Amino acid sequence: MMHFIDRRLNPKGKSLPNRQRFIRRARTQIRKAVKDAINDGKVADVGHKGRISIPTKGLNEPRFRYDYSKGKHDRILPGNKEFSTGDQIKRPPKGGEGEGGKKASEEGDGEDSFQFSLSREEFLEVFFEDLELPDLIKTSLKEEVDFEKQRAGYVRSGSPSNMDLKRTMRHSLARRISMKRPGNEELDELRAEILALEAKGRKTQKLKTMQEKLERLEKRRRFIPYIDPLDVRYKSFIKIPKPNTHAVMFCLMDVSGSMSEGMKDLAKRFFMLLHLFLSTQYERVELVFIRHTHLAKEVDEETFFYSRETGGTIVSSALEEMKTILEDRYPQGEWNIYAAQASDGDNFASDREKCLELMNEAILPFCQYFAYIEVMDEQELEIFKDEQNMTDLWRIYAQLTETFENFAMRRVVKPNDIFPVFKDLFAKEQAKKA
Amino acid sequence: MVQAQATQQPLYEGAEWTFKKLDLVFDAIEEIAKKELGLDVYPNQIEVITAEQMLDAYSGIGMPLMYNHWSFGKSFVRDEFYYRKGMRGLAYEIVINSSPCISYVMEENSMTMQALVIAHAAFGHNHFFKNNHLFRQWTDAEAILDYMHFARKYIGKCEERYGVEAVEELLDAAHALRENAVDRYSRPAKLSHEMERQRMEARQEHERTSYRDIWRTLPERSKDEDEKAKSERQKQIIKKLGLPEANLLYFLEKHSPALQEWQREILRIVRNIAQYFYPQKQTKVMNEGCACFCHYFIMNRLFDKGLITEGSMLEFIDYHTRVVAQPDFDDPRWNGINPYALGFAMMQDIYRICHSPTEEDRAWFPDIAGCGEGIAVLKDAWANFRDESFILQFLSPKLIRDFRLFQIHDNSALPHLKVEAIHNEQGYRKIRSALAKSYTVSAMDLDIQVADVEFDGDRALTLRHMVHNDVPIEGKEAEEVMKRVAQLWGYDVGLYCEDAVNGKILATYDVTLS
Numbered sequence: 029m030m031h032f033i034d035r036r037l038n039p040k041g042k043s044l045p046n047r048q049r050f051i052r053r054a055r056t057q058i059r060k061a062v063k064d065a066i067n068d069g070k071v072a073d074v075g076h077k078g079r080i081s082i083p084t085k086g087l088n089e090p091r092f093r094y095d096y097s098k099g100k101h102d103r104i105l106p107g108n109k110e111f112s113t114g115d116q117i118k119r120p121p122k123g124g125e126g127e128g129g130k131k132a133s134e135e136g137d138g139e140d141s142f143q144f145s146l147s148r149e150e151f152l153e154v155f156f157e158d159l160e161l162p163d164l165i166k167t168s169l170k171e172e173v174d175f176e177k178q179r180a181g182y183v184r185s186g187s188p189s190n191m192d193l194k195r196t197m198r199h200s201l202a203r204r205i206s207m208k209r210p211g212n213e214e215l216d217e218l219r220a221e222i223l224a225l226e227a228k229g230r231k232t233q234k235l236k237t238m239q240e241k242l243e244r245l246e247k248r249r250r251f252i253p254y255i256d257p258l259d260v261r262y263k264s265f266i267k268i269p270k271p272n273t274h275a276v277m278f279c280l281m282d283v284s285g286s287m288s289e290g291m292k293d294l295a296k297r298f299f300m301l302l303h304l305f306l307s308t309q310y311e312r313v314e315l316v317f318i319r320h321t322h323l324a325k326e327v328d329e330e331t332f333f334y335s336r337e338t339g340g341t342i343v344s345s346a347l348e349e350m351k352t353i354l355e356d357r358y359p360q361g362e363w364n365i366y367a368a369q370a371s372d373g374d375n376f377a378s379d380r381e382k383c384l385e386l387m388n389e390a391i392l393p394f395c396q397y398f399a400y401i402e403v404m405d406e407q408e409l410e411i412f413k414d415e416q417n418m419t420d421l422w423r424i425y426a427q428l429t430e431t432f433e434n435f436a437m438r439r440v441v442k443p444n445d446i447f448p449v450f451k452d453l454f455a456k457e458q459a460k461k462a
Numbered sequence: 463m464v465q466a467q468a469t470q471q472p473l474y475e476g477a478e479w480t481f482k483k484l485d486l487v488f489d490a491i492e493e494i495a496k497k498e499l500g501l502d503v504y505p506n507q508i509e510v511i512t513a514e515q516m517l518d519a520y521s522g523i524g525m526p527l528m529y530n531h532w533s534f535g536k537s538f539v540r541d542e543f544y545y546r547k548g549m550r551g552l553a554y555e556i557v558i559n560s561s562p563c564i565s566y567v568m569e570e571n572s573m574t575m576q577a578l579v580i581a582h583a584a585f586g587h588n589h590f591f592k593n594n595h596l597f598r599q600w601t602d603a604e605a606i607l608d609y610m611h612f613a614r615k616y617i618g619k620c621e622e623r624y625g626v627e628a629v630e631e632l633l634d635a636a637h638a639l640r641e642n643a644v645d646r647y648s649r650p651a652k653l654s655h656e657m658e659r660q661r662m663e664a665r666q667e668h669e670r671t672s673y674r675d676i677w678r679t680l681p682e683r684s685k686d687e688d689e690k691a692k693s694e695r696q697k698q699i700i701k702k703l704g705l706p707e708a709n710l711l712y713f714l715e716k717h718s719p720a721l722q723e724w725q726r727e728i729l730r731i732v733r734n735i736a737q738y739f740y741p742q743k744q745t746k747v748m749n750e751g752c753a754c755f756c757h758y759f760i761m762n763r764l765f766d767k768g769l770i771t772e773g774s775m776l777e778f779i780d781y782h783t784r785v786v787a788q789p790d791f792d793d794p795r796w797n798g799i800n801p802y803a804l805g806f807a808m809m810q811d812i813y814r815i816c817h818s819p820t821e822e823d824r825a826w827f828p829d830i831a832g833c834g835e836g837i838a839v840l841k842d843a844w845a846n847f848r849d850e851s852f853i854l855q856f857l858s859p860k861l862i863r864d865f866r867l868f869q870i871h872d873n874s875a876l877p878h879l880k881v882e883a884i885h886n887e888q889g890y891r892k893i894r895s896a897l898a899k900s901y902t903v904s905a906m907d908l909d910i911q912v913a914d915v916e917f918d919g920d921r922a923l924t925l926r927h928m929v930h931n932d933v934p935i936e937g938k939e940a941e942e943v944m945k946r947v948a949q950l951w952g953y954d955v956g957l958y959c960e961d962a963v964n965g966k967i968l969a970t971y972d973v974t975l976s
Contacts, residue, residue, distance in 0.1 A: 031507065031508075032481055032484050032485070032488075032508050032509070032510065033507065033508070033509040033510070034481070034509075034510050035509045035510060035511045035515060035566075036510060036511060036512050036515070036569055038511075038515065042515070042518040042522075043517070043518045043521045043522065043534060043535065043538045045530045045535075046521060046522075046530055046531065046532065046534040046535030046538060047535040047538055047539060048535070049530060049531065049532035049535050049626075049630070050532040050533075050535030050536045050538075050539060051535070052532070053532045087536060088942075089533055089634075089637055089638065090638050090939040090940075090942035090943050090946075091637075091638055091639075091640065091641055091939065091943060092641065092642060092908050092910055092927075092935060092936075092939070092940060092943055093908070093935070093936050093939060094908065094933050094934075094935065094936065095933065095934050095935060095936040095937070096933065097874060098874045098932065098933060098934050099873075099874055099929075099931050099932035099933030099934060100871070100872065100873045100874070100875075100931045100932050100933070101871075101872050101931060101933060102869055102870065102871050102872070102882060102896045102899070102900075103869070103870045103872060103896075103900070104799070104867055104868070104869055104870075104893060104896055104897040104900060105791035105867070105868060105870060106788055106790055106791060106799065106865040106866060106867055107788075107789075107790025107791050107792065107793070107865070107866050108866040108867065108868040108884055108885065109790075109792075109866070111868055111881045111884060112881065112884055113881055113882070113883055113884055113886070113888065113889060114880070114881060115880070115881040116878040116879070116880055116881075117870070117878060117879040117880075117881065118877075118878060118879075119877065119878065119879055
């Protein structure tokens with residue numbers, strides 16, 4: 029007795045464990061791909077190319093196989109057109125008709141050229157696997173409800189701007205064919221024949237029937253319109269609520285003479301990581317670059333990282349600038365605000381009070397997260413290793429950590445420190461406690 | 463095909479399928495398959511699955527149950543990528559050599575497709591699995607599903623106990639040797655315990671009766687003799703281990719000093735699955751040819767009987783021609799000889815030779831030409847041949863002309879390729895034997911054996927690759943594989959490539975564990 033079995037309702041994702049194993053296996057390569065991307069990309073570029081290819085190293089499945097590019101072998105091919113026995117043929121360029129290579133790459137075995145791409149989401153998920161936004165921020169994420177339009181098939185009524193021409197014409201064509209609407213060609217032919225007959229000048233029965241036929245067809249054409257309201261289809265959109273997905277990220281940096289290129293590079297890497305991380309959490313992340321000496325100014329990315337400026341160092345000028353921009357452009361209820369500040373820690377002593385006040389009153393209460401990283405070279409690290417010896421800015425900011433949970437500060441010396449520090453800042457709560 | 467008057471109502475119309483229609487069509491197909499073709503099949507079990515499930519099934523090398531391994535995830539991700547991008551379609555069916563014979567058909571197929579797939583897989587492939595001698599010898603259709611179930615569970619348990627990573631490492635190594643893990647010949651039956659005991663007693667008895675105390679007083683052996691004794695002992699060990707041994711994984715499983723019991727069991731699982739697929743590799747052309755012949759015959763008969771409409775028949779012919787298309791060598795779609803095309807053409811050709819032979823056919827195939835028993839001849843071929851012998855026996859001059867086959871001789875030492883033979887009187891036999899040769903096991907798998915084991919010294923394992931026709935082994939990958947061999951063996955391993963004709967050593971790949 030034969031039975032058909034309907035397996036369609038079986039649980040999906042039977043191969044999920046295999047897929048996960050594969051991604052775990054590829055993790056090292058993915059990490060490396062991101063590191064490379066960070067080293068030579070722009071802040072907003074990283075991870076934005078859609079797909080990142082990873083080399084097969086460690087992912088290939090080697091086996092003993094022939095190297096068909098060498099040795100003697102006979103091959104049978106179909107489709108002989110011009111060859112006869114004894115002909116000498118020029119060797120075709122490699123990869124042209126070679127079966128060996130083509131087959132191998134389809135099986136994905138051993139071929140260097142086989143590159144597998146993970147989607148950006150998977151890629152970032154792997155990269156930021158142990159990280160998350162601190163809890164307090166998540167709640168405020170959900171508060172802001174926004175609506176998003178999403179395509180939802182086709183409907184029979186709607187506004188003309190949403191009309192879908194392709195669908196409409198398809199329906200119109202189907203209806204015209206099924207209703208046997210006379211086409212232009214058919215009518216033109218008939219008219220030409222009638223004209224020809226008329227030119228001969230005789231009024232025959234044939235002419236008459238033809239004229240009647242023409243009339244009938246024309247009438248039918250009028251009855252069956254080219255496009256009927258029945259044919260018209262509109263694209264349908266529905267609104268779906270979604271949490272507020274806008275975020276703005278402020279990058280603040282001291283560019284006074286005391287900041288070396290190496291220090292700026294460190295800061296850049298940190299900004300990149302933060303931006304990448306935020307863009308996994310938010311649909312859109314705006315960037316604001318503020319650089320300062322004793323004066324602060326909003327600049328574009330290029331200027332921010334690469335142009336030099338001289339002058340003293342007044343940190344509060346940058347904070348003031350940030351405050352102004354916040355008030356002007358990013359109303360606090362609508363935006364998730366993040367800030368990262370990089371500095372070597374120098375500041376005029378007289379600026380202390382002002383910094384504290386600005387941070388306390390105008391900035392930290394509105395920010396989701398404010399990270400301060402102090403960049404320094406190895407020698408400086410020696411000096412500041414001692415708890416008693418602190419830079420001016422560190423000393424000021426240290427007071428803030430107690431009142432504000434959304435404020436964090438770290439020191440960075442080498443490029444290698446960046447990722448650990450970043451991970452440390454955003455490590456999952458549980459992991460931190462453990 | 464005999465034209466018969468349409469006498470019955472069609473079983474279905476339109477493209478939509480339902481389970482009721484499937485039942486009807488299945489019964490009609492079964493009647494033709496069993497009564498007219500006389501096919502002998504395992505009980506059928508047909509399962510309808512979604513495209514997603516088809517992708518799942520792909521990734522587990524077509525088995526419904528498979529242990530977990532990242533490489534299956536890799537192929538899943540890749541297949542999915544190509545499928546979603548529309549670069550590659552999915553198979554219409556997958557069929558498993560088991561009893562009951564499980565065929566998976568896709569829900570997206572139209573009713574005509576389902577009929578085609580049932581005829582193709584549930585009867586064509588099924589008959590081949592049940593009757594071909596290779597499958598009968600090497601696979602156990604009754605047991606495979608249970609075995610896969612056991613394998614999945616066992617490996618899952620090992621992962622729990624020894625860690626996912628340890629198991630993965632082992633499977634990686636075992637998979638690298640998957641193609642060198644089949645027995646080409648059956649092993650001699652093991653001695654029973656009783657016989658073993660008797661042999662041991664006889665040996666002891668011999669030692670006892672031939673004991674001479676005076677031998678104790680013989681002078682110490684010289685160094686030379688020591689060496690000689692050693693090499694003698696080595697010879698005995700080699701004999702005892704049954705070297706040379708081509709089934710590398712078998713050898714490692716039985717004799718590796720570094721493996722634990724569970725690791726040996728996992729090697730055995732990988733080996734058994736490789737063995738299960740061994741006949742499929744050798745019968746691709748015949749297997750697909752048999753299935754295509756069956757579906758073509760059955761669908762035509764359904765149409766003759768009036769059980770399917772003209773529309774369905776046209777749809778079927780459209781699919782069929784696409785499946786059995788053979789692009790020319792210079793066509794952008796060229797990807798080797800299509801086993802469906804060659805297989806189907808050969809089956810149809812044999813049928814033609816049996817029923818309406820030409821003079822040429824009579825000269826070439828005196829045994830079967832005009833015998834009028836096409837189906838019986840085919841069934842005999844399906845049972846007793848494999849691709850190599852089948853082509854050597856049955857490829858006719860007519861087909862060589864139809865396919866316009868030609869033979870290229872490629873010697874990498876020369877700047878030009880040479881056309882060795884074309885479809886003419888002098889070329890037929892050459893082409894036929896060269897094509898058959900390309901389907902031999904040796905053309906697919908390398909000739910690699912365990913040659914030697916140093917048991918007195920550093921326990922080094924030596925593999926030997928016999929190089930035929932100067933075609934060497936792919937070096938970079940060989941190095942990788944050898945690392946995995948070393949991992950399984952636990953001591954130094956080496957591979958040397960020896961020219962089969964003059965015995966020259968062409969290359970060596972050694973792995974020294976420090």
